[in-house]
């Protein structure tokens with residue numbers, strides 16, 4: 375039986391991953407934690423600063439934790455507002471989790487990396503697993519360092535850390551928390567509300583993206599794969615779909631013909647332009663059978679359906 379600790383559980387990914395892990399392992403085996411309280415949380419929840427190794431160790435010992443999903447981080451766009459503070463949170467929390475895991479003999483750790491590890495000097499049309507890593511954001515630099523430390527802890531201490539380079543994750547469950555790919559979630563809300571979406575990314579900038587259900591399934595699948603199948607100990611490229619703002623708008627317009635877009639690119643455009651357009655995830659497909667289930671059309675139907683349902687429910691409550 376696994377007992378699971380999740381850091382950053384209140385975030386965009388954490389909310390959905392926590393519910394999935396509860397469904398698999400049971401509500402009593404999953405400890406969701408975050409810096410911020412979550413009074414309405416259904417299950418076990420604790421406030422935990424993921425930069426505090428002693429607090430993490432105390433939780434591990436108190437609840438006989440066997441696996442950690444370390445999600446807490448500051449993302450790309452928010453990170454540029456405070457580069458040194460972002461480095462501090464992302465690296466301090468990484469070391470706190472890895473050290474607490476090593477000292478307490480944790481069986482498995484999940485640490486998400488990102489397409490932000492890549493910089494402008496790669497083949498952006500199909501970025502391979504082993505491309506050069508020279509990111510231009512502090513977030514990307516912290517993820518490259520995290521990947522190398524994950525590999526180090528595995529080689530040096532045998533700590534079984536598994537990692538994915540998530541593309542931009544698109545889900546209806548909550549709004550994202552300060553990334554460059556956030557536009558691809560916000561756009562669906564504006565479409566349902568009948569408003570024009572003012573996009574901060576230029577019309578023809580293509581980025582790798584993934585539907586939340588696929589991202590969560592990939593996370594569970596890599597964590598459940600036999601140890602000998604995990605051959606990449608930095609982080610696996612993970613791909614699903616790639617599109618531009620004008621392409622996602624076109625697919626939304628097939629469902630909502632009146633939907634309109636305008637474009638006011640800001641500093642996030644420079645970040646987006648430095649990232650891959652499409653990434654090659656063949657090692658993930660070969661080693662642990664990764665295969666996405668959603669494309670842009672299928673995801674769009676589901677996003678619009680679920681978000682409309684949420685707004686209708688909110689209206690009923692009012």
Ligand code: NAD
Pocket residue numbers: 381382383384385386387388407408409410422423424425444445446447448449463467486487488489539540541542543544550551552553555
């Ligand atoms: P998010 O910003 O929505 O959530 C992060 C959570 O971490 C927040 O709830 C925040 O309160 C918490 N947090 C911040 N500092 C903390 C600390 N010191 N201690 C404890 N909690 C703290 O982010 P997300 O989108 O859910 O991303 C989760 C992870 O996945 C991150 O590591 C991120 O880099 C990675 N990732 C996300 C995406 C994406 O598109 N969402 C893509 C690539 C990688």
Ligand code: AKB
Pocket residue numbers: 449450451487488489490513540541542543552553554555556
């Ligand atoms: C961001 O835009 O910062 C994240 C990511 C791709 O890591 N969504």
